[in-house]
Amino acid sequence: DAGITQSPRHKVTETGTPVTLRCHQTENHRYMYWYRQDPGHGLRLIHYSYGVKDTDKGEVSDGYSVSRSKTEDFLLTLESATSSQTSVYFCATNVAGISYEQYFGPGTRLTVT
Amino acid sequence: AQTVTQSQPEMSVQEAETVTLSCTYDTSESDYYLFWYKQPPSRQMILVIRQEAYKQQNATENRFSVNFQKAAKSFSLKISDSQLGDAAMYFCAYRTLNTPLVFGKGTRLSVIA
Numbered sequence: 001d002a003g004i005t006q007s008p009r010h011k012v013t014e015t016g017t018p019v020t021l022r023c024h025q026t027e028n029h030r031y032m033y034w035y036r037q038d039p040g041h042g043l044r045l046i047h048y049s050y051g052v053k054d055t056d057k058g059e060v061s062d063g064y065s066v067s068r069s070k071t072e073d074f075l076l077t078l079e080s081a082t083s084s085q086t087s088v089y090f091c092a093t094n095v096a097g098i099s100y101e102q103y104f105g106p107g108t109r110l111t112v113t
Numbered sequence: 114a115q116t117v118t119q120s121q122p123e124m125s126v127q128e129a130e131t132v133t134l135s136c137t138y139d140t141s142e143s144d145y146y147l148f149w150y151k152q153p154p155s156r157q158m159i160l161v162i163r164q165e166a167y168k169q170q171n172a173t174e175n176r177f178s179v180n181f182q183k184a185a186k187s188f189s190l191k192i193s194d195s196q197l198g199d200a201a202m203y204f205c206a207y208r209t210l211n212t213p214l215v216f217g218k219g220t221r222l223s224v225i226a
Contacts, residue, residue, distance in 0.1 A: 033213055042204055042216040043158075058213065090158060092214075100146045100210055104158035 003027045004105035006091050012111045019078040021108050023091030031094040032074040033102065036060065036087040043090060049074055081112045115140045117207050119217035126195045127225050133180075134190045134220050136205030145209045147181065147188045152202040152219075161203070164188065192222075200224045 003026035013019050023032060031050055035043040035058075045058030047066040055066050063085060067075045078085055091105040116139045126132035138147070149161040164172045164181050171179050176196075180189045192199055205217040 035216075040218060042218040043214075044216070045213050048213050088156065092158075100208060101148075101160065101163060102208075102214055103160065107156045107158075 004091055004093060004103065006089075006105040006108050008108060009106065010109045012113060013081050014113055015082060016080050019081050019110065019112075021076045021089055021091075021110070023074045023076070023105055025072050025074075025091075025093050027093065027095075028071055029093040029095070030071075032068065033092040034058075034064075034066065034074065034076045035090045035092065036085075037090060037107075038087050046076065046089075081110075083112050086110060086112045115142075115207055115212070115215050117205050117215050117217040119203075119205055119220050121220045122218070123221045123223070125223040125225055126192070126199075128195055128197060130195055131191060131193045132195055132222065134192075134203050134205075134222065136188045136190070136217055138186050138188065138205075138207045140186070140207065142209050145207060147179075148206040148208075148214070149177070149179070149188075149190045150204045150206060150216075151199075152204065153198075153200070158204075162190065195224050197224050197226060 005024045007022045033048040034046040037043045044060045046064050049055045049068040065077045089108045092102045095101045118137045145166045147164045151159045151161045162172050162174045162177050176193045178191045202219045202221050204219045206214045208214045
């Protein structure tokens with residue numbers, strides 16, 4: 001357990017509304033990641049961060065933005081949610097001392113109607 | 114780009130029997146890391162086992178072991194003495210030290226009592 005929490009755990013929102021998901025970690029890990037999970041696709045990387053204010057795009061970044069103003073928090077924002085963004089979102093961090101090993105938060109189920 | 118392929122969308126095994134899940138990957142790197150993650154119905158992503166590419170010895174964790182064939186770019190997971198609690202989605206994943214995890218699409222394992 002790498003001390004990762006995600007909020008909210010479930011959310012239903014309407015098309016066109018902004019949505020922000022929060023990932024919080026207590027282990028002071030440098031690297032943090034956002035993935036989405038969809039049936040038939042596994043987990044795909046949206047964005048990741050390698051330090052405060054340092055972020056980069058992943059495989060499926062269109063329609064998403066991120067921010068990291070503190071080491072412990074990594075926010076994922078959908079500026080204008082679409083039905084194609086209905087998914088389960090996972091946050092992950094690298095475990096200290098084993099930098100290549102990632103541990104995951106519990107996930108957020110987002111439904112866009 | 115690196116890709117990970119799991120060719121078995123679904124597998125089943127009798128309780129107490131052995132099952133092998135397949136995974137192949139494509140990379141031009143020589144130094145990388147491979148993982149198997151388990152996702153039970155709770156949705157939590159659980160690290161099952163990891164393998165460093167520079168290690169010739171196959172990793173083992175209790176009833177879980179891997180068959181790592183570097184030249185063939187193959188990384189299969191063997192589960193011995195299968196238990197009902199092993200029923201889950203299993204994801205194979207790859208990364209280098211400087212790149213995030215890339216996942217396969219997963220294999221759903223059912224355990225028959």
